[in-house]
Amino acid sequence: MESQILEYPKQILRKLEIEPSFNNFQIFISCLNTILQYSDGACLDSLKYWNAPVLPNFNSLSLDELRFIESELTKPTISIEESQIQVQKLIDQSERKKFAAYYTIDQGTRFMAAITAEYMKSLKKEKIVLADPFVGSARTLTAAVQKIGVEKIAKVWGIEPVHLPALVAYAALLKATNGRRDLIMVIAGDAFVEIPKISPLFLQSQLPKADVILTNPPFTRWESLEKTYRAYLLGVVGGLGYKKYLTRKSVNLQALSMFLSDYILNDNGLLVSVLPASTFYTIYGKGYKTLLREKYSILSILECTSRPSFSEDSGFKEVIISAIKTSLTAQPTAFVESNNNVEEIAKAIIEGNTTGKINYFDIHTLPRFLDINWLALFGENEIRRIVVNIFEQGLKAGTLGYWNNVLGRKSIVRGIEMYGPEFFFVSNKYWQVLKDDEAFVEIENHKSKAKLNISKNFLVKTLRKPSLYDHVITASVDRYMLAVPQVEIHLLPRDLQQYIEWGISSGAAKPAISAYGKYWYTHVYKQITVKKPFGHIFIPDKVDLAFKRRGVFANYSEEEVAASKNFYIVKELNTAKLLVGWFNSTIFISTLILLGRKISETWTRFLENDYLELPVINVNTVDREVASKVREIVDKILNRHLPPFWDQMEEEYRHLLDLYLAQALRLKNPENTVEELHEALLNRRFNNQSHQT
Incomplete structure (x- = not known):
């Protein structure tokens, strides 16, 4: 009998489609304890017919199993709030990776709740439908319900594929709403299966469209998903009307999740979502950025200065986007650096106030070179000011042009x-x-x-x-x-x-x-x-911006040769040395620092499409005499062993190369611009070294 009792937790969890483990059983008991506080009969029998995840399966439990559960309910257990945090860590690691079960941390949920509360002050509706299609344990929703008050909630719903977190979400929302189970709907299922049922073609859906969506969608790698499921996702999202935004076959799961969220969000509704920062600087996010421009006014994009991520146990760089779904003229977007004062920041964003940590940019009018990486828009950035000024002057003078126009699309190829x-x-x-x-x-x-x-x-x-x-x-x-x-x-x-x-x-x-x-x-x-990967100029695929060893960015070969995938090859012979000077200049390296796709703490890269969106020296319009000076400097250092980049800042050849290029671009104050740029780079390096120590 004793051995049978020890097996009860596993038997019970298996019947309820929950991974059997001692810790999972403790969380299960915590959920039941919370739910029973708001049950009419305060007994297990009263839960059998609740419209809540897992609970209808109680009918499959034996009388002995039910008695065992009742005995466990009398023992101390962890709180439902602690269960919301712990449940993600108890998911089998392969399953956790598959479902990307990394839930939003307190700083993120507090910001979401605060901006929802501020948004509701300007809303004419007395009550809202609050939703999270990727609900996890409902940390986003419970924080918001507690902040705005249950009296403002018409309905709160979420979808979660793993059964135990779904039950935790339900119990936590029940507590947050003081037992208003008529307001709550949590479905244990796949959002990409359940949400299409909201369509008029599917009358069985119980999910109303949302006024506010607070979410942290899965960031499972596309390649990790089964081929048949990938095809299903593309079919579903395309069928819901988002086919034109699917810009690549290798799409991004976060973007698909955002299209799904858009589908269920009412006009003038608020979307607040944790997203990988890469959404805003990789080709995979291009379609979603287009949707945002067409259908939303982006209130803010928030980054955390004290840690890279807004998700528990995630090492990825993440941001939180806040946007209103509207066809009205969009307002400038606040790019916000936050440490912990999220309530104050939320109020400033809604009211349009500026602080030292908020920059405002109109994402509809960004120049092409800034649009490739929205992360460059955060914070006080002297390098950004100088580089933007250089590019604006050069583009206006015609001495700079976008790569596509100056060199042509076929002039660059990956090795x-x-x-x-x-x-x-x-x-x-x-x-x-x-x-x-x-x-x-x-x-x-x-x-x-x-x-x-x-x-x-x-x-x-x-x-x-x-x-x-x-x-x-x-x-x-x-x-x-x-x-x-x-x-x-x-x-x-x-x-x-x-x-x-x-x-x-x-x-x-x-x-x-x-x-x-x-x-x-x-x-x-x-x-x-x-590919015909032959050329004379070779740009590394990625580079360490610490420049501890590297003294050269772009390489040159008099002879036409090929390269491995570790390089991009520029197929240009007649102006090769002028371009080599450009790619090794402080101006270009500053561009790399500002706009590169960060892949680690110090490593960054540009992809082929990035180069096509960047200004490059227009070899056809620069003054021949100045261009000749650039070539002379390049010739002097072509075969010279160059020290690491930072050690070149005091060298005459570095100064002259940058000065002649600034003159070639017809900048108004070339000497001052070069000095400012060098100083800004050295200050950045000093600040980075100070933070590391």
Whole structure:
């Protein structure tokens, strides 16, 4: 009997479709305790017919199991508020990752509640429908209900795919509304299944459209979702009228979640959502940014200065967006840095007040170069002021132009992606080059000392990785990549056959074999044929802005060569040195610091589409004499070993390169502009170092 009693919690949870564990059972009991406080009969039988998640399944429990639950209800347990926090941490890790169950922290929920309260002061409605389609444990909704008062709630509802958090959400909302279960609807299910039922085609939906949505949607990686589910999501969202905003096949789950939220939000309704910061600086968020411009007045975008995220246990950089769904002329958007004074900030946002931590920008009139990364709009930023001023002057004078217009879309291409670099690069960690002549490259295996002669018909000269060329602008290109056309192995030269056989037996080629099957050894050749990744200027895919080692940003080659995917290749010969000067200038590096897509604390990058949206020196309109001066400086440092970037700030060549480029752009005060920019960069570096210590 004792062993059976020990099994009761697991048996009960399994029947209720809850992951069986001791801690989950404690949270389950906490929910029942809370719910029973507002039950007419204050007994389990009275809950069987409640329209609440999990509870209807009580009918499947045995009499002994019900008695066991009743005995557990008499024991001390954790509060429902603590359950709201703890339940996410008890979800199986694979499931937590799948559903992105990282709930909003107090600072975020307090801001959401505060801005909802401020918004309601200007609202003519006496009562609102409050919703969270990705409700979790209802931390967003309970905070708002407590802030604005249950008397202002017409309905509060949410959807949660995991059963126990759904039950926690229901119990927490029941407590927040003082037992008004007639106001509450929590569905244990998939929002992308339930919300389409709001359509007139589905009469069974009990979910009214919302006046206020407070949410923290899942940020599961698109690639992690099952293929059939991805197709389903695209079909659902497209069918609801958002097809024109789906700008890529590799869409972003957060964007789809926001389209779904828009579908259920009434006109003049308020949306407040935690979102990954990447929504506002990656191509995946482009469609959603377009929707925001067309259908919303964005009140604010809030970032936290004390931590990167507004979600529990999430390491991703996140922001909170607040927007009103309206066709009226949108007001400027407040870009807000917050530490903890969220109530004060919410009031300032609604009233349009300015403080030292709030910047206002009209996102409908942002220049293209600022639109690629809205995170550049936060805070006091001297670099932003200077770079924007430079770009505005240059674009007006015609000495700067957008890349697409000046160089053309096809002038930039990403390098070659290869599977098994220690096979396809020659030399590599297994083989060294002994001899390099016009027709062949002789290589030797480090371990076996075997020697092979590979014909240059199958080799392409290439840059491998940026760290090999980070001190000298002119890249010393002494590596090749193997490019073999699609022919049977036995028809290839004998030495090349042996090299391929070595790749198979050693495992060096395993990634390519797994990815491409029979003709795995041809995938580099096929890319080269399509992309034609050859040029004279090479821009690293990503860069460490600490510049502890790097003295060069863009590399140059007199000879036309290829590059790996670690580079973008600029296919420009006639003006190559002028462009090399531009990409290595302090102006461009400042642009990278300001607008780059941050991928870690110090690492950043531009993607191909970003370059196309950036101003670049217009090689056709700059003064020839000044352009010649830029080339002269570039020639002087092309083959020079350059110290890390910060150590160049006092060097004459750095000053002259920046000055001549400023003159080429026809800036009003080129000397002052260069000095201001150098000073702003050095101040930024000093401040960053101070924060680190």
